[in-house]
Amino acid sequence: MIVLTNARVVTADGVLTDGWVQVDGTRIAAVGNGTAPPGDALDLAGAWLLPGFIDIHVHGGGGHDVASTARDLAAAVAFHRSHGTTRTLISLAAAPLDDLARQLGWIADLIAFGPSTSGHVVGAHLEGPFLSPERRGAQNPANLLLPDRETFAELLAAARGTLRCITIAPELPGALDLIADAVAAEVVAAIGHSDATYAEAVAGVEAGASLATHLCNGMRPFDHREPGVVLAALDRLTCEVINDGLHVHPMVTALVARDAGRLVLVTDAMGAAGAGDGEFTLGDQIVTVLEGEARLPSGSLAGSTLTMDVALRRAVLDSGLSIEAASAAASGNPARVLNLADSCGRIAAGLDADLVVLDADLRLQRVMSLGAWC
Ligand SMILES: [Zn+2]
Numbered sequence: 208m209i210v211l212t213n214a215r216v217v218t219a220d221g222v223l224t225d226g227w228v229q230v231d232g233t234r235i236a237a238v239g240n241g242t243a244p245p246g247d248a249l250d251l252a253g254a255w256l257l258p259g260f261i262d263i264h265v266h267g268g269g270g271h272d273v274a275s276t277a278r279d280l281a282a283a284v285a286f287h288r289s290h291g292t293t294r295t296l297i298s299l300a301a302a303p304l305d306d307l308a309r310q311l312g313w314i315a316d317l318i319a320f321g322p323s324t325s326g327h328v329v330g331a332h333l334e335g336p337f338l339s340p341e342r343r344g345a346q347n348p349a350n351l352l353l354p355d356r357e358t359f360a361e362l363l364a365a366a367r368g369t370l371r372c373i374t375i376a377p378e379l380p381g382a383l384d385l386i387a388d389a390v391a392a393e394v395v396a397a398i399g400h401s402d403a404t405y406a407e408a409v410a411g412v413e414a415g416a417s418l419a420t421h422l423c424n425g426m427r428p429f430d431h432r433e434p435g436v437v438l439a440a441l442d443r444l445t446c447e448v449i450n451d452g453l454h455v456h457p458m459v460t461a462l463v464a465r466d467a468g469r470l471v472l473v474t475d476a477m478g479a480a481g482a483g484d485g486e487f488t489l490g491d492q493i494v495t496v497l498e499g500e501a502r503l504p505s506g507s508l509a510g511s512t513l514t515m516d517v518a519l520r521r522a523v524l525d526s527g528l529s530i531e532a533a534s535a536a537a538s539g540n541p542a543r544v545l546n547l548a549d550s551c552g553r554i555a556a557g558l559d560a561d562l563v564v565l566d567a568d569l570r571l572q573r574v575m576s577l578g579a580w581c
Contacts, residue, residue, distance in 0.1 A: 259293025259561030267478030301335025345509035377411025408439035477510035
């Protein structure tokens with residue numbers, strides 16, 4: 208048994224200022240404050256100990272695009288793990304259907320290898336192809352389709368039980384039926400890349416959508432006379448936020464976090480995350496990264512170069528969230544969105560030992576995944 212001692216342990220019920228966590232194999236055996244139980248002790252010297260991060264929106268990292276090859280997919284996941292992400296939902300941008308089916312197959316294969324190889328990948332998020340051309344962001348318009356139930360069924364089959372989320376523009380013809388199909392298949396329906404009015408977005412919520420894909424980005428902007436998806440999302444949905452200080456103002460993050468449980472920090476990272484400036488691909492498009500800003504030739508933002516440790520740190524330092532609220536947004540809330548809260552997302556006895564150690568400045572020091580230091 209490993210016992211991590213002398214840590215500021217962030218739990219769902221608050222911070223244990225003289226906390227300890229006992230790890231038995233791949234699981235958390237016990238959590239407490241004060242005198243630690245016997246075991247192989249590691250003194251964390253007052254560092255923060257948080258649950259590992261769960262990123263439900265990521266396209267790449269470390270120079271690897273998940274849509275390139277199965278090997279790149281695994282390398283991107285490993286890159287983000289080194290930044291504290293211990294569970295990853297892989298996002299696939301719209302692509303020709305054969306390509307999407309193949310990419311879904313890579314994810315299913317990786318998961319089939321079992322947790323020691325793939326423990327970090329929890330499934331796939333289809334960010335497309337049923338999206339609005341008006342709000343496509345970095346998506347290639349040639350790959351966008353109108354909602355089609357048969358196509359969805361084919362993609363669902365290609366994912367072999369690993370499709371967990373799909374982003375849909377609810378105003379498109381047939382979208383509401385597709386949202387209902389997704390929910391019936393236990394796939395989270397997210398609203399995004401959408402030009403929906405408020406009423407159209409609410410119809411999507413009533414059909415079963417429960418998540419907003421990267422709030423404020425890829426959607427009709429808020430207007431007091433036509434508040435669009437943004438108000439429907441703030442009022443009724445769990446909201447992904449790309450908290451890089453670029454995609455949303457830090458106070459938007461703070462606003463979403465006022466309602467505990469609503470905020471989910473995501474990276475929406477592309478391959479360029481952690482790979483410096485230069486030219487990269489996002490799906491089949493060329494993206495130029497300059498000082499961390501990833502843009503298409505048109506100038507529009509194309510994903511981010513964010514990592515989850517930075518997203519969390521910004522939530523505390525720039526948006527003024529408590530560390531408990533920021534940790535919930537990086538771990539507990541996304542675990543709940545994906546129905547994984549019984550196994551990960553919190554520091555509690557019986558859950559997987561996925562942990563991150565942060566120094567006093569909230570900079571990442573160590574990552575533990577399933578009981579093993581990475
Ligand atoms: Zn994305």
